Amino acid sequence: MVSLRWLVQTLIALGTNAYLLFPFGSVIYQGPLKAVCHPGLNCYSCPAALLSCPVGAVQNFVAGLRMFGVGMIPNLGTMVIGYLGFIGTVVGRLPCGWICPFGFIQDLLYKVPLPKISLWQPLRYVKYGVLVIFVLILPVVLVDKAGLGEPWFCKLICPAGTLEGALPLILLKPSLWGTVTLYFWNKIVILSLIVIFAMLLSRPFCRVLCPLGAFYSLFSRISLVQLEFTEGNCVRCESCVRYCPTGVVPYKDPNSPECIMCLRCLDACRFQALDFSIRRPLPGPADNGAVSQS
């Protein structure tokens, strides 16, 4: 399962960043695929990106809400909300574990042989604040004279934007150096901290700051894809806990909002106490309502 996940992560990261003509053409890909959002965090200003970033898209929709006058219909961004909500309801945080390119980068950084540390658990709630404040509130509250807001998560925090968008673009277009502001250096500091912590701690950005992970995690307990725990098979060896990259205790809370569905706990458990299940949206007559134990 672990090698399958690595293969899927690699193929998706390369497949969704497959525009290799950027050194010769328009610097970034400009085509119809940009109307589709990536299910994971992948900056749409990355020169090789084929798809749009869902977090950037939501912020830009929200940022434009106050520009519309009376009687005009604003773009509410319901397409992106519907798209992300559908994914969350069906598979929960599975895109974090299998699809997100920035999650994949953190997985690679964690392979660096350095002493490892644990996350102070209350920090995992910060990501919900990031989602509400930087993605939903600030872009609609802080607006210019025309009523247009800005994508504040992208501007102040997003390390994926710095790594995949800012650094390559500044290298490709040296003229941008002249317009660099303090925001750029702030984001370089944040990216550097994330890179350092990702070598010491598994997936620090996903667990602490990622607004997309926070959104998907709202569906972890009700999604159709779930982990099932069989109490009778568990001997409390804690093997699943040691292997979990996000600090979940699968035998206590198999469908924790922190679970990114990497399924390493399934590989770790020698007693088949954990299993992967896909529930039907509505229980059939033969199920008697008991479709899942979790």
Add this chain to the structure above:
Amino acid sequence: MPKKAFWLIILFTFLFILGINTGDLEFLNNLGNTICLSCIGVG
């Protein structure tokens, strides 16, 4: 709670279709085809 998931899937599908019919697709295409200056920290 599969019933809750069922109704959420219906809701999100409706929102998705609503967005497509109110110009979200075009908005997103235009957005994705421009360089995000906020992402870079310039300007």
